[in-house]
Amino acid sequence: MPVTIKDVAREAGVSISTVSKILNDVPGISEPTRQRVEEVMSRLDYAPNSRAAGLARKSSRCIAFLADLDESEPYTNPHLFDIMCGVQEALCAKGYSFMLLDAMQSDLEKMVLSRVFDGIIVHGGALTRPVYQLLINRKFPHIVIGHPSDTRLNWVDTDNALGGRIAFEHLLDCGCRDIAFLGALETDDISNERLAGFRRALSDSGCECRSEWIIHTDGSLGAGREAALRLLTGSPRPQAVICSSNLLAYAFALAAGELDVDLPGEVQFITFDRYPYSSLITPEPTLVQIDVRDMGRAAAKQLLHALKKPELRVQTYTTLPSLIAGKSTIKRQT
Amino acid sequence: MPVTIKDVAREAGVSISTVSKILNDVPGISEPTRQRVEEVMSRLDYAPNSRAAGLARKSSRCIAFLADLDESEPYTNPHLFDIMCGVQEALCAKGYSFMLLDAMQSDLEKMVLSRVFDGIIVHGGALTRPVYQLLINRKFPHIVIGHPSDTRLNWVDTDNALGGRIAFEHLLDCGCRDIAFLGALETDDISNERLAGFRRALSDSGCECRSEWIIHTDGSLGAGREAALRLLTGSPRPQAVICSSNLLAYAFALAAGELDVDLPGEVQFITFDRYPYSSLITPEPTLVQIDVRDMGRAAAKQLLHALKKPELRVQTYTTLPSLIAGKSTIKRQT
DNA sequence: CTGAAAGCGCTTACAG
DNA sequence: CTGAAAGCGCTTACAG
Numbered sequence: 001m002p003v004t005i006k007d008v009a010r011e012a013g014v015s016i017s018t019v020s021k022i023l024n025d026v027p028g029i030s031e032p033t034r035q036r037v038e039e040v041m042s043r044l045d046y047a048p049n050s051r052a053a054g055l056a057r058k059s060s061r062c063i064a065f066l067a068d069l070d071e072s073e074p075y076t077n078p079h080l081f082d083i084m085c086g087v088q089e090a091l092c093a094k095g096y097s098f099m100l101l102d103a104m105q106s107d108l109e110k111m112v113l114s115r116v117f118d119g120i121i122v123h124g125g126a127l128t129r130p131v132y133q134l135l136i137n138r139k140f141p142h143i144v145i146g147h148p149s150d151t152r153l154n155w156v157d158t159d160n161a162l163g164g165r166i167a168f169e170h171l172l173d174c175g176c177r178d179i180a181f182l183g184a185l186e187t188d189d190i191s192n193e194r195l196a197g198f199r200r201a202l203s204d205s206g207c208e209c210r211s212e213w214i215i216h217t218d219g220s221l222g223a224g225r226e227a228a229l230r231l232l233t234g235s236p237r238p239q240a241v242i243c244s245s246n247l248l249a250y251a252f253a254l255a256a257g258e259l260d261v262d263l264p265g266e267v268q269f270i271t272f273d274r275y276p277y278s279s280l281i282t283p284e285p286t287l288v289q290i291d292v293r294d295m296g297r298a299a300a301k302q303l304l305h306a307l308k309k310p311e312l313r314v315q316t317y318t319t320l321p322s323l324i325a326g327k328s329t330i331k332r333q334t
Numbered sequence: 335m336p337v338t339i340k341d342v343a344r345e346a347g348v349s350i351s352t353v354s355k356i357l358n359d360v361p362g363i364s365e366p367t368r369q370r371v372e373e374v375m376s377r378l379d380y381a382p383n384s385r386a387a388g389l390a391r392k393s394s395r396c397i398a399f400l401a402d403l404d405e406s407e408p409y410t411n412p413h414l415f416d417i418m419c420g421v422q423e424a425l426c427a428k429g430y431s432f433m434l435l436d437a438m439q440s441d442l443e444k445m446v447l448s449r450v451f452d453g454i455i456v457h458g459g460a461l462t463r464p465v466y467q468l469l470i471n472r473k474f475p476h477i478v479i480g481h482p483s484d485t486r487l488n489w490v491d492t493d494n495a496l497g498g499r500i501a502f503e504h505l506l507d508c509g510c511r512d513i514a515f516l517g518a519l520e521t522d523d524i525s526n527e528r529l530a531g532f533r534r535a536l537s538d539s540g541c542e543c544r545s546e547w548i549i550h551t552d553g554s555l556g557a558g559r560e561a562a563l564r565l566l567t568g569s570p571r572p573q574a575v576i577c578s579s580n581l582l583a584y585a586f587a588l589a590a591g592e593l594d595v596d597l598p599g600e601v602q603f604i605t606f607d608r609y610p611y612s613s614l615i616t617p618e619p620t621l622v623q624i625d626v627r628d629m630g631r632a633a634a635k636q637l638l639h640a641l642k643k644p645e646l647r648v649q650t651y652t653t654l655p656s657l658i659a660g661k662s663t664i665k666r667q668t
Numbered sequence: 669c670t671g672a673a674a675g676c677g678c679t680t681a682c683a684g
Numbered sequence: 685c686t687g688a689a690a691g692c693g694c695t696t697a698c699a700g
Contacts, residue, residue, distance in 0.1 A: 002447070002449065004676095004677055004678085005677065005678060006677080014686075014687085015686065015687040015688075016677090016678080016679095016687085017679085017680085017686070017687055017688080017689095018685090018686060018687070020678070020679060020680085021679090021680095021686090023678090023679095024679075026679095026680095028685060028686090029685070029686085030685060030686090033685080033686085045447060046447070047444050047445075047447035047448040048448060048677080048678065049389070049448060049449055049676085049677050049678065050394075050445075050448040050449060050450045050678095051385045051388040051389045051394060051449070051676085051677080051678085052389050052676070052677035052678035052679090052692090053677080053678050053679075054385040054678085054692095055383070055385045055386050055389050055676090055677080055678070055679090055691095055692050055693065055694085056677080056678045056679040056680080056691080056692050057678080057679060057680095057692085058679095058692070060384075060385060062433075069419040069422060069423070071627065073415075073419070074412045074413070074415035074416040074419060074627075075412045075416070075608070075609040075610060078408045078409045078412055078415070079408070080415075081407075081408035081412070081414075081415040082408040082409070084408075084434070085403040085407070085408060085436075088403060088434050088435075088436055089403070089436065089439065092435075092436060092439050092440055093439070097433050097435075097445075097450065098433060098434045098435075099396075099431050099432060099433050099434075100418070100422050100432045100433075100434055101422075101426075101431075101432075102419075102422055102423065102426060105423065105426050105427070106426055110381050111381075111384075111431075113336070113379060113380070113381035114381040114382060114383060114384040115336065115383055115384060115385070116384045116431065221613070221614070250614065274409075275409040276409060276610050277614070279555070280555070280584065280611070280614065293405065293408075338692095338693055338694085339693065339694065340693080348670075348671085349670065349671040349672075350671085350693090350694080350695095351670070351671055351672080351673095351695085351696085352669090352670060352671070354694070354695060354696085355670090355695095355696095357694090357695095358695080360695095360696095362669060362670090363669070363670085364669060364670090367669080367670085382693080382694065383692085383693050383694065384694095385692085385693080385694085386676090386692070386693035386694035386695090387693080387694050387695075388676095388694085389675095389676050389677065389678085389692090389693080389694070389695090390675080390676050390693080390694045390695040390696080391676085391694080391695060391696095392676070392695095
């Protein structure tokens with residue numbers, strides 16, 4: 001039988017109201033009383049029952065995180081885990097707890113109706129039609145991670161287009177003007193946004209955009225290598241290549257090695273994200289890094305904020321991408 | 335104002351006791367009553383308030399998962415995420431929810447006292463002294479993932495020694511008798527257990543164990559490559575190498591490539607785990623795979639079981655390792 | 669088979 | 685500054 005608020009009250013010679021007020025930092029308690037009660041609480045190892053408090057308070061101080069937890073996910077998408085960690089961290093700092101839900105498995109509607117959590121953060125990959133309906137119809141507090149097409153939802157995202165621009169501008173700084181883009185599938189949103197940012201920056205700066213230097217692959221190692229071989233043996237050859245993913249950068253470096261093309265002496269390259277493969281790439285790649293953990297933190301903070309002001313609209317890019325200089329780019333002599 | 339059990343009772347013309355019994359599948363309700371009440375529940379979109387139910391029932395139906403959520407963790411340890419997914423899956427299937435806790439951040443003792451969750455699964459890396467004390471002193475329901483040195487705790491783990499044995503036996507089947515082991519730090523438990531299993535199997539089968547073929551590295555790419563170069567240029571040269579990690583296997587294949595050693599024609603190799611790097615290794619490695627997601631499931635089930643029988647001791651290896659044949663091993667002509 | 673009542677352990681007006 | 689009381693929304697003996 002755990003110790004309850006009654007035990008504390010009795011032991012301290014006060015009412016349970018007083019104990020409760022001290023627990024919740026309600027002002028208007030005399031200092032001697034507060035001290036006495038706090039002494040008793042710690043002596044008895046008292047902590048308030050969270051369910052009872054939640055019932056009375058009508059809030060669980062718990063936020064759910066909904067994601068696809070496929071078999072393959074942990075290995076192919078470490079970023080998802082990192083986002084989660086960021087969310088967890090920011091919630092914990094505010095006294096909230098973090099509940100993980102699998103999109104495929106959980107009866108989300110029932111959990112929402114049961115008020116198991118006060119709000120939900122939905123990873124873009126798990127935003128199915130029913131989830132969408134639920135959020136809209138029940139006006140349930142939420143943040144989507146990843147820019148959804150429907151603007152009635154609240155969301156945060158990383159600015160991939162800006163990432164593409166930053167990659168371009170760095171190469172420009174290095175003296176490159178003939179720049180190719182090695183991308184993934186045309187249906188890959190992230191790759192496309194990076195490409196779009198690159199293109200816009202390209203035209204802003206008055207550089208020429210050769211269509212044969214914009215390449216879409218299926219994102220695989222094999223396809224990346226072949227595309228890289230074509231780029232490197234084509235004429236004219238670009239001075240630099242933006243690889244839209246880590247794996248494509250790996251493929252690119254592999255192809256350059258086969259052709260004995262010196263990186264970055266003859267051709268420079270840049271990619272995105274430090275993981276999972278950049279540590280295996282030679283030369284160590286310069287990359288545009290996005291702190292997705294920080295985006296997770298931002299999502300959590302925004303959601304907690306929205307809990308107070310339900311009418312608040314959150315639709316924003318968080319956490320600017322930053323450049324991490326490696327050895328795959330270098331200032332060219334002019 | 336959400337709909338409550340009272341609303342359902344009124345609308346169905348029964349008492350709240352009756353509704354509650356139907357909710358909890360308590361036997362002794364007439365079929366017509368049950369049907370009427372269930373119709374009302376679904377018409378009103380009713381789901382019982384989980385906090386109120388938990389308060390009355392004195393259980394949260396929630397299990398915590400404690401892990402180190404370092405910045406680097408998501409990228410260096412995808413297995414942790416996979417274990418979590420397994421735990422989540424098994425809990426969800428039993429109507430429990432999954433709460434994620436960071437070892438560095440959360441006030442675990444307070445949460446335990448507040449009865450936020452009914453039990454906890456502790457990832458080995460997060461089993462610090464205070465956590466240990468808490469579990470023992472409060473007799474709190476728990477499962478540790480990874481074999482702790484103190485036997486008063488409940489735990490599950492994978493059988494890494496068996497993995498080492500399986501790797502060895504496969505190579506033996508392929509006709510190799512001169513087998514080296516390329517390991518990580520001498521303080522790396524997993525690597526050591528694999529090594530121990532290998533050694534035992536080696537002596538069981540009467541093969542010779544050359545001490546210069548047991549190599550400890552710091553587990554890095556560079557150290558792995560150097561050790562591999564030494565092994566491959568040494569005399570006598572082993573017929574096969576067991577690489578205790580994915581990265582070491584990558585390093586080994588790299589070194590063989592540099593020396594133009596044909597894999598698996600001249601030397602065979604085998605490693606553990608499919609991720610994160612095996613897809614980048616040429617030839618595609620044969621590997622001993624451990625389904626850590628399944629271990630997560632097992633941990634969750636054991637913990638739920640232990641909730642009913644607090645005196646139950648769980649100390650067991652779950653989920654046998656299995657061999658996945660690749661192209662880095664091959665039956666030798668004899 | 670059904671229901672009235674006590675109780676789970678808190679919070680929050682409200683009165684003093 | 686402090687406390688009595690109502691209430692949060694369920695479950696669970698217990699009585700009928």
